[in-house]
């Protein structure tokens with residue numbers, strides 16, 4: 001894709017990202033999605049100049065124009081993430097035919113859902129069913145469409161990949177009564193498994209564990225005295241990060257084909 005299209009998809013992504021902020025912040029608050037955006041502190045209705053993604057936050061130095069109260073970092077961060085994901089999706093899965101166009105569309109919608117899930121999980125340590133079920137449904141449609149040949153073709157093993165990745169986590173959730181792992185992570189893995197297939201799915205999972213462990217260690221050192229061992233770490237965003245690392249960079253930390261051959265040879 002040419003540079004202009006990529007710049008336009010970034011801008012389009014940030015605009016959608018600004019809507020995703022509204023969705024994740026108003027979900028379960030009873031406010032509804034409609035209605036003009038207001039300052040969370042003074043309640044002033046915001047003008048269009050204060051609603052330009054990333055730009056407004058930067059120009060206003062992260063504070064409300066009227067009451068100068070701080071605006072959450074979530075706004076520009078989610079807008080930027082959505083913009084970056086739109087660019088990456090259009091670069092990795094460009095719409096060149098009807099089938100690949102459908103694939104691009106599925107990945108764009110999935111990215112929107114995953115941005116909302118990440119933002120919500122970081123803030124509330126929970127993954128709302130409505131979003132994750134929609135993601136699962138989308139992953140199943142994507143599996144049937146089979147638009148990405150290097151990932152998988154619609155087949156029985158590809159269909160088994162989702163439950164196979166999700167079940168160990170559902171089991172951990174059940175054994176620990178939800179203390180080690182939320183059931184939301186298992187649901188998320190069902191969708192990721194169907195999106196990536198077993199081999200790439202396992203790679204995404206390993207990457208998620210490594211990054212989560214590295215971040216936790218840094219976090220523990222940084223907050224040494226205040227750190228409580230019971231601090232809950234939302235795992236959803238790491239799983240999602242692992243999925244994108246595999247999808248976009250095809251990072252392979254473990255060669256599943258080799259594992260399979262070794263198992264066949266020694267068993």
Ligand SMILES: [Zn+2]
Nearest residue numbers: 039042064067
């Ligand atoms: Zn204000």
